[in-house]
Amino acid sequence: MTERxxxxxxxxxxxxxxxxxxxxxxxxxxxxxxxxYHFAHIGNLRAYVFTDTLRRALTLKGWNxxxxxxxxxxxxxxxxxxxxxxxxxxxxxxxxxxxxxxxAYYTEAFFRDLERLGILQxxxxxxxxxxxxxxxxxxxxxxxxxxxxxxxxxxxxxxxKASDYGRLGLxxxxxxxxxKRVAGPGGKRNPSDFAIWRRSPSDQQRQMEWHSPxxxxxxxxxxxxxxxxxxxLGEQFDIHTGGIDHRQVHHCNEIAQNQGYxxxxxxxxxxxxxxxxxxxxxxxxxxxxxxFLTLQSLVxxxxxxxxxxxxxxxxxxxxxxxxxxxxxVGARTHLRRLLRRVGELRAEVPEAAAIVHLAGxxxxxxxxxxxGLIAALAEGLSEAERSWVDRLDxxxxxxxxxxxxLTLLGELLFDRKLRPEAALRLAAVYExxxxxxxxxxxxxxxAIKPAGRTVTEAEIEARLAERQEARKxxxxxxxxxxxxxxxxxxxxLRDEPGGTxxxxxxxxx
Ligand SMILES: Nc1ncnc2c1ncn2[C@@H]1O[C@H](COP(=O)(O)OP(=O)(O)OP(=O)(O)O)[C@@H](O)[C@H]1O
Ligand SMILES: [Zn+2]
Numbered sequence: 001m002t003e004r005x006x007x008x009x010x011x012x013x014x015x016x017x018x019x020x021x022x023x024x025x026x027x028x029x030x031x032x033x034x035x036x037y038h039f040a041h042i043g044n045l046r047a048y049v050f051t052d053t054l055r056r057a058l059t060l061k062g063w064n065x066x067x068x069x070x071x072x073x074x075x076x077x078x079x080x081x082x083x084x085x086x087x088x089x090x091x092x093x094x095x096x097x098x099x100x101x102x103x104a105y106y107t108e109a110f111f112r113d114l115e116r117l118g119i120l121q122x123x124x125x126x127x128x129x130x131x132x133x134x135x136x137x138x139x140x141x142x143x144x145x146x147x148x149x150x151x152x153x154x155x156x157x158x159x160x161k162a163s164d165y166g167r168l169g170l171x172x173x174x175x176x177x178x179x180k181r182v183a184g185p186g187g188k189r190n191p192s193d194f195a196i197w198r199r200s201p202s203d204q205q206r207q208m209e210w211h212s213p214x215x216x217x218x219x220x221x222x223x224x225x226x227x228x229x230x231x232x233l234g235e236q237f238d239i240h241t242g243g244i245d246h247r248q249v250h251h252c253n254e255i256a257q258n259q260g261y262x263x264x265x266x267x268x269x270x271x272x273x274x275x276x277x278x279x280x281x282x283x284x285x286x287x288x289x290x291x292f293l294t295l296q297s298l299v300x301x302x303x304x305x306x307x308x309x310x311x312x313x314x315x316x317x318x319x320x321x322x323x324x325x326x327x328x329v330g331a332r333t334h335l336r337r338l339l340r341r342v343g344e345l346r347a348e349v350p351e352a353a354a355i356v357h358l359a360g361x362x363x364x365x366x367x368x369x370x371x372g373l374i375a376a377l378a379e380g381l382s383e384a385e386r387s388w389v390d391r392l393d394x395x396x397x398x399x400x401x402x403x404x405x406l407t408l409l410g411e412l413l414f415d416r417k418l419r420p421e422a423a424l425r426l427a428a429v430y431e432x433x434x435x436x437x438x439x440x441x442x443x444x445x446x447a448i449k450p451a452g453r454t455v456t457e458a459e460i461e462a463r464l465a466e467r468q469e470a471r472k473x474x475x476x477x478x479x480x481x482x483x484x485x486x487x488x489x490x491x492x493l494r495d496e497p498g499g500t501x502x503x504x505x506x507x508x509x
Contacts, residue, residue, distance in 0.1 A: 028237035030229040033070040036106035037091035041292035043278035043285035050275040050317040052119040065367040067122040073103040075221035116305040118435035128224040147260040155197040162256035169248040195220040222253035240269035301506035302450035307332035313402040345424040359428035385422040
């Protein structure tokens with residue numbers, strides 16, 4: 001959009017840095033993907049709204065982006081630190097299916113969630129199980145470099161061999177740092193050592209296992225991300241993303257492997273970026289705990305995915321965000337207001353159809369720079385009108401400040417001094433950054449009837465008419481009683497100038 005530098009927060013060093021891609025024309029981004037043993041919860045989805053925002057910002061700033069999100073269908077144990085069972089194995093037992101069926105089912109469900117959230121397709125979706133041979137080759141290279149040792153149950157990475165192990169996580173590796181070796185569980189040389197290959201127990205056959213120089217077994221989880229990121233993006237790429245939990249273990253381990261493989265100090269990615277957690281009642285939302293909300297459970301409560309996306313964008317990706325039904329209903333009201341205004345503009349502006357059509361072209365760009373599209377959308381805007389594009393750029397360039405971008409969008413849409421055509425063109429540019437569906441949805445699309453409600457719309461309308469009668473007759477007690485009864489059934493009334501509007505409210509158990 002402009003020459004303004006893009007500042008991003010690098011977890012490696014914990015500071016804002018001016019982003020400069022290795023290849024000036026193409027930014028390479030790897031995002032740790034979902035472990036497909038269950039539906040993604042809305043906390044997991046925060047991680048992908050964040051990577052989508054990053055990718056949109058990069059393309060708006062004029063770069064092409066190659067974005068890789070992997071699918072973890074093997075190797076992720078119930079504890080990130082290599083203990084417990086494979087999450088996929090457990091799920092197959094829970095659901096009485098094969099691991100392959102579980103993986104296929106939840107991968108599809110994940111794709112559907114991303115689509116509903118307006119998250120753009122990455123360039124590649126590699127699956128861990130399609131890269132077993134490459135993982136074995138990578139592990140052989142680590143072994144040849146002297147970074148590994150074998151135990152009864154598999155091949156381990158010796159973290160004492162990586163010169164700065166744990167720097168990303170600011171880990172305090174007492175004992176190891178002092179040069180003393182502290183044995184880890186199961187005979188590990190150091191507590192932070194991790195499995196590269198887990199040998200199957202001799203008396204068990206696993207559903208997913210492969211032959212390797214270290215016996216029949218399965219790769220460790222950390223190995224897959226090193227292998228797939230290098231394969232698709234090269235041995236030094238630009239940005240690696242994941243949730244904040246990955247900063248302590250998974251990404252430290254990836255870095256150690258990358259350094260071992262390349263026999264260098266390079267971590268593999270120039271920037272390591274992490275989104276903070278979505279929390280519920282002060283705890284991280286967690287799939288493993290079994291008690292979590294999915295995108296579908298929000299829809300079942302009548303909340304549109306775009307309202308959830310807007311809720312996420314009201315916070316910086318680096319702030320912890322507390323899930324709250326009221327806040328999401330608030331986000332829906334916010335989005336409805338924006339959609340109404342965009343609807344008015346579309347009705348007013350003769351060129352609206354052409355502008356909307358043009359804005360839709362970004363979908364075909366597959367990660368290509370959006371410079372040309374922004375120029376086309378901003379065609380005919382005065383300098384003052386264009387300044388709104390510059391303000392968006394300023395917000396995004398400041399470590400993806402989506403809350404600021406949202407505020408600006410609200411201001412410009414309701415700025416009565418702006419020509420309607422200019423406002424619509426600018427809304428289309430903001431949509432490229434925010435992905436809220438501003439030009440796709442109508443306000444009515446946000447009115448989703450929650451699952452399991454028996455009251456019909458006709459009944460609600462009848463009760464509204466009754467309430468209207470009561471008010472005319474100055475029977476306010478009766479009018480209030482009707483309103484309260486509706487509220488108890490999850491129907492909220494809003495008295496507006498043209499009459500009374502109503503909306504579904506969530507009624508979570
Ligand atoms: N509560 C959360 N808020 C934001 N991001 C999260 C949250 N929980 C997990 N993530 C991120 O979601 C992404 C996908 O994670 P993954 O599918 O591996 O989940 P998981 O670790 O198996 O699930 P969980 O930790 O919930 O049991 C990762 O980048 C992870 O860091
Ligand atoms: Zn990963």
